[in-house]
Amino acid sequence: MEIWFLPLLMTLLIGVLCPAAGTLLVTQRRELQANLISHAVLPGLAVAVAFGIDPAIGGVVSGLLGSLLAERLQRGRIANHDAVVNTVLAGFLGLGVLLIPLLNLRLDLDALLFGDLLTVTWWDLARVLVAASALGALVMGRYSQLVYLGVDSEGAAASGLPVRVLRLAMALVTALVIVSAMAAVGVILVIGLLCAPVLPGLRRASSLRAAICAASLVGLALSAGGFLLAIPLNLPPGPLIGVACLLLLCVPGMRGERT
Amino acid sequence: MSEAVLVAKDLVVSYGSQVVLQDVSLTLQAGTLTALVGANGAGKSTLLQVLQGQLAARSGSVHCEDVPIEDCRERVVLMPQRSRIDWSFPITVREFVALGALRSPARACCEREAALQRVGLSALASRRLDALSGGQQQRALLARALVQPSTVLLLDEPCSAIDPPSRDQLLRLMRQLVSVGHTLLVSSHDWGEALDLYDRVIVLQGRVLADGSPAAVRRSLSGLVDPGNHCCG
Numbered sequence: 001m002e003i004w005f006l007p008l009l010m011t012l013l014i015g016v017l018c019p020a021a022g023t024l025l026v027t028q029r030r031e032l033q034a035n036l037i038s039h040a041v042l043p044g045l046a047v048a049v050a051f052g053i054d055p056a057i058g059g060v061v062s063g064l065l066g067s068l069l070a071e072r073l074q075r076g077r078i079a080n081h082d083a084v085v086n087t088v089l090a091g092f093l094g095l096g097v098l099l100i101p102l103l104n105l106r107l108d109l110d111a112l113l114f115g116d117l118l119t120v121t122w123w124d125l126a127r128v129l130v131a132a133s134a135l136g137a138l139v140m141g142r143y144s145q146l147v148y149l150g151v152d153s154e155g156a157a158a159s160g161l162p163v164r165v166l167r168l169a170m171a172l173v174t175a176l177v178i179v180s181a182m183a184a185v186g187v188i189l190v191i192g193l194l195c196a197p198v199l200p201g202l203r204r205a206s207s208l209r210a211a212i213c214a215a216s217l218v219g220l221a222l223s224a225g226g227f228l229l230a231i232p233l234n235l236p237p238g239p240l241i242g243v244a245c246l247l248l249l250c251v252p253g254m255r256g257e258r259t
Numbered sequence: 260m261s262e263a264v265l266v267a268k269d270l271v272v273s274y275g276s277q278v279v280l281q282d283v284s285l286t287l288q289a290g291t292l293t294a295l296v297g298a299n300g301a302g303k304s305t306l307l308q309v310l311q312g313q314l315a316a317r318s319g320s321v322h323c324e325d326v327p328i329e330d331c332r333e334r335v336v337l338m339p340q341r342s343r344i345d346w347s348f349p350i351t352v353r354e355f356v357a358l359g360a361l362r363s364p365a366r367a368c369c370e371r372e373a374a375l376q377r378v379g380l381s382a383l384a385s386r387r388l389d390a391l392s393g394g395q396q397q398r399a400l401l402a403r404a405l406v407q408p409s410t411v412l413l414l415d416e417p418c419s420a421i422d423p424p425s426r427d428q429l430l431r432l433m434r435q436l437v438s439v440g441h442t443l444l445v446s447s448h449d450w451g452e453a454l455d456l457y458d459r460v461i462v463l464q465g466r467v468l469a470d471g472s473p474a475a476v477r478r479s480l481s482g483l484v485d486p487g488n489h490c491c492g
Contacts, residue, residue, distance in 0.1 A: 151348040155358075205349040207350060
């Protein structure tokens with residue numbers, strides 16, 4: 001029982017944290033940014049491991065750089081934003097995969113991409129708490145500005161809100177959340193937890209705050225369900241949670257359709 | 260003659276090498292309702308953005324009450340086109356209207372309730388924004404603009420994509436705002452009878468084609484505009 005305590009705690013925290021961060025991304029229509037950052041962390045992780053630094057720091061820096069590069073390349077373009085993001089995503093992922101043999105690293109790529117809860121430590125839990133604190137500070141400190149940015153981004157910019165700073169802060173928090181969720185569900189499967197739990201409550205919530213709470217509850221249920229199912233089935237919880245996210249969207253009324 | 264509150268002189272605006280507005284000059288008098296009419300691509304939205312100071316002109320000037328617009332942008336409020344808003348965002352009408360007072364939160368509460376009452380949405384203030392009809396959403400957008408203390412209101416196609424009764428209600432509301440001292444410039448591509456509700460009409464097509472009372476503008480453009488070719492937007 002004791003060996004399951006830390007992984008379970010980690011799963012539950014990630015189950016709450018990821019959908020909370022995901023609600024910001026979905027309501028700002030920046031879901032693709034989560035996808036980009038989750039792939040762009042890889043080169044930073046590899047470099048950090050090679051230099052003996054905490055991989056999470058390298059991952060956050062690298063994810064943020066990927067996001068900034070995509071933003072920079074999108075500037076001045078009227079269309080094709082998604083194509084730019086996907087190209088940066090592919091480039092960073094490719095760079096990360098190339099760096100592993102080039103730097104003679106011994107990285108468990110499977111655990112990195114899909115998670116391995118059995119390797120979770122208290123240090124991983126501390127990372128989750130840091131990410132949760134950053135997200136909490138952003139939402140509580142800039143709530144109205146985030147709402148304005150989501151509902152009318154051009155109007156927010158025209159009224160003098162620091163739109164670029166807000167987007168940078170969101171990218172930073174997203175990178176922190178993704179890297180902190182690595183151990184539980186891996187950087188790839190985290191995308192499912194960032195997006196799927198947000199949708200069921202989005203059309204019913206009367207505020208961004210309520211949408212965040214609803215998404216966190218759904219995420220908590222998905223993560224707990226996936227974890228508890230993984231034990232008797234003897235399957236890895238990360239991929240199981242990813243499949244649970246998909247199944248959720250197949251249930252009528254869970255995609256955030258109008259009622 | 261009432262006092263001039265917004266004066267634009269010899270505006271030239273371009274996107275890259277493409278000139279969108281050429282030598283546009285206009286003066287808005289206090290407490291008037293003016294229509295800015297033109298076809299799609301005539302430069303109406305661009306002109307409104309320049310008048311609000313969001314967009315810089317290549318040459319020319321905009322002054323609000325004799326102050327350069329760059330120094331008094333808060334005096335001119337631009338209500339954007341409805342397509343710019345994410346209507347599905349999880350937000351109530353009340354919270355949406357309050358966004359207009361984000362820069363001055365101290366006065367937000369009473370201004371918000373007053374604006375909701377003025378546009379007739381007090382009873383719907385707790386509803387989600389996407390639960391409103393198109394016309395009600397436009398009124399919510401107008402209420403958000405009214406929360407801000409301003410001298411001039413610029414409305415970018417407020418009557419587009421709403422049904423005729425909602426449009427008429429909105430026009431009546433704009434007329435009421437003018438009667439209590441607001442100055443409104445409203446862009447539209449409506450050549451129909453609704454134009455008669457305005458004090459003055461400016462016809463734009465990259466430059467000012469006509470400027471005057473609705474009847475005078477109709478007369479001066481009778482040879483250029485097919486009166487049957489109007490839409491209700």
